[in-house]
Amino acid sequence: MSGNERRVAVFRKEHFNAAHRIFNPAWDDRKNAEVFGKCSNPHYHGHNYELIVKVTGVPDPETGYVMDMKVLSRLTTEEVIEKFDHKNLNLDTVYFRDLNPTAEHIAMVIYDLLRARIDPRLDLQVRLYETERNFVEYPA
Numbered sequence: 476m477s478g479n480e481r482r483v484a485v486f487r488k489e490h491f492n493a494a495h496r497i498f499n500p501a502w503d504d505r506k507n508a509e510v511f512g513k514c515s516n517p518h519y520h521g522h523n524y525e526l527i528v529k530v531t532g533v534p535d536p537e538t539g540y541v542m543d544m545k546v547l548s549r550l551t552t553e554e555v556i557e558k559f560d561h562k563n564l565n566l567d568t569v570y571f572r573d574l575n576p577t578a579e580h581i582a583m584v585i586y587d588l589l590r591a592r593i594d595p596r597l598d599l600q601v602r603l604y605e606t607e608r609n610f611v612e613y614p615a
Contacts, residue, residue: 484531485540486561487547491560494521495576498593519563525604526555528589532597542597576604583614 487540497514498507507515514520528551560570570584582603590599596606606612 480533482531482533483541484529485542485544485547486523486530487528487544487551487557489526489528489551491524491526491556492521493524493559493564494519495564495571496520497575497577499575506535518610519565522605524559525610526551526585527604528600529600529602531600532594542593547593550589550592554592555585558588578603578611579611579613582611586613 496516496519497511499510500517502510504517528547530542530547534541558568558570559581563572564581571580574580574584582601585603586599586601590603593599600612600614602610602612
């Protein structure tokens with residue numbers, strides 16, 4: 476394998492705070508509480524999310540970058556932090572009006588937002604920590 480074929484992963488770590496309510500609107504509050512527990516609180520609840528964005532590709536022969544980290548930082552700020560930080564995901568964003576804001580769905584939405592702005596030749600993965608011990612990755 477020549478030097479130009481070697482793939483490298485670069486990572487950007489971000490943090491945002493957001494509130495949400497996980498519930499199925501077709502169910503009553505009792506069933507939502509049975510299935511989702513405290514996460515279905517009608518008055519919402521919040522998390523201190525930690526986001527790790529992984530971009531994988533072959534470093535550019537001219538710059539040595541897989542992706543300019545300043546650009547990845549700016550994209551993550553524009554597409555995630557500005558849209559989700561200190562927001563109620565159910566009420567303040569268009570993304571979860573009809574989509575239950577589980578960690579799985581949040582990670583998929585973040586992926587789609589970033590994927591639209593990152594070179595398609597680069598692989599992208601999103602890891603989202605909802606708590607220190609609970610996290611999801613997309614794609615799996």
